[in-house]
Amino acid sequence: MVNFGSLSQKGSEQAATLRENLAKAGKLVSGGIVLIIFLALWEILPRTGIINAAFLPPFSEVLATLAAMTISGEIFPHIFISLERSLFGFGLAVLIAIPLGLALGWYPRFSRLMNPFIETTRNIPILALYPVLILFFGIGELSKVAIIFVAAFWKILVNTISGVSTVDPLLIKAARSVGMTSDTQILKKVVFPSAVPQIVAGLRLGATSAILILVAAEMLGAKSGLGFLVTNSQYNFEIDKMYAAIICLVILGVATNYLLVWLEKRATCWKEEVVHNED
Secondary structure: OOOHHHHHHHHHHHHHHHHHHHHHHHHHHHHHHHHHHHHHHHHHHHHHOOOOOOOOOOHHHHHHHHHHHHHHOOOHHHHHHHHHHHHHHHHHHHHHHHHHHHHHHHOHHHHHHHHHHHHHHOOOOHHHHHHHHHHHHOOOHHHHHHHHHHHHHHHHHHHHHHHHHOOOHHHHHHHHHOOOOOHHHHHHHHHHHHHHHHHHHHHHHHHHHHHHHHHHHHOOOOOOOHHHHHHHHHHOOOHHHHHHHHHHHHHHHHHHHHHHHHHHHHHOHHHHHHHHHHO
């Protein structure tokens, strides 16, 4: 016997899924229109002479240069060294900032003790510290990793503290009522999962800052890296290579952002499951 109620429910679920997919496609198209217009203007304005092509080559020529650099392998050493520097600095910031942020957000006395120092030092302009780091670590790799670490550290730390401080107190009371008495258990099972969205937001901000500072660091005293390639190409008036390096930096930043968004969804999938079960 045909269960018409079940068929009707399946049909409504499929219709809802279709509407959701169409809405996502619509957002993607509408968001891409602005980018397409920007790239079209980049192509048209230099070719029509409105903008001097010596300073802004058409987008197709920049892509051709990037493709040639990729085929020849010229671009890869710069990408790899930039990734290595940013990963070392950013990774070190993650390893230190998240545990420290959890401690500062969870223990009020520790927070009060450290707050004046944190508020003072985190407001120092990052690039102003670069000469100081060069004095201590030299102009080599260590100073570049150190400035990337500093750039990412404060973003991650502040967001981690905020995430821990805004955890619902009822969740903590509920955890204690079911036998979680140690701070370690509560931090691991309740506080950290609840603070993950804020922490990931800090990671995204930290990654963006790390890439921006990476470019500035590589423009001074570096012999490789995407930042060096941008500056060196500008000095040699190889403007197409300069824009190709900038496109690589944009791709690197966008890819990092989407990776962190994916990690956030994976880390907070339990929330979706809870909502689904409640429905």
